[in-house]
Amino acid sequence: MPRTPKFHRETALNNALKLFWRKGYHATSMKDIEEEMDMRPGSIYAAFGNKEALFKETLEEYSVLAADDFKQTLAQKSSVLQGLSLYLRNLVVMDAACEPTKACMLVKTLLEFTPEDKAFSDPVRSYLQEFEQLFTDAFELAQQRGEVGRSQSPERLARLLQTNVIGLRTMVRRDIPQEQLANLADDIIARIIPAS
Template structure:
């Protein structure tokens, strides 16, 4: 029985996550949350906390999903550079498939430094994603497949920032081909 309750908790949390992801923090009301989650107001508060606490739980859920995607993307490749290239492509493809900006990036633009707990979480999450890219960069450098002499930390930040920017370009004109060309250019500029 506890497994079903736990599953239902996560399932409803994902519903709230998707609502915040679609509408943003400020545009999402408690009424919207209650409707989407299919719970009464007191159940939401008792199980998930207030709106900000629920939002943080949703961000954590989303961040865990993205970190798993990043880690899994390049698992079946023959070299670290191929894993890096595949991960970059996978991140961009998934964002375009979702047809909405990364929830974390959306939150940065919406809340900025307005909510200290949210800002702290976002910085921590960026560190997690950067570490995934940093590890791939270090491995590719050791293989001799990465030509850049730049420090791995800087390259990891640059790659992560670039991935976030590609969807912005896609929103501007809707041309996936242009985004693919820019992704290819980024990857080629790193290749030894």
């Protein structure tokens, strides 16, 4: 009869993700990981490998969750542009209790490591590129539906949107009043999401 694992892998990974998201890679000790995951070192190594492997897995999980959230937000609206607007507005009303920090984990990681730290910086760049492609796909769909003019470049709009998403999430960390953040999101929407 097989032994039942004493931990739920998805829960343990989610706890590690929140820890790394909050503290970053370098500031997180193995002791922190053990406490957050409620696991002994041997069990962590057996289930996830070393700290680097665990961190990379949390980055991948974060990327999947962020992409799923984006797709689900877009699906809530019949218009692609309305879905993109909702996505931006949601960024400024995220409940702090739901996230360890309002900053994007991918951007935090990109800033924590130098380009020479390819084991970490290359996957992050890849995930950010994948997210930019999601934005591009959304603008292409909006263009097909006549929501965006044919003279607009979906790739350029996507890059501009991603830049502003990163900036908006940084502003959220400044603890600016909610009304001002909502106005900022509206201003971004008005300037980036074009009328047809």
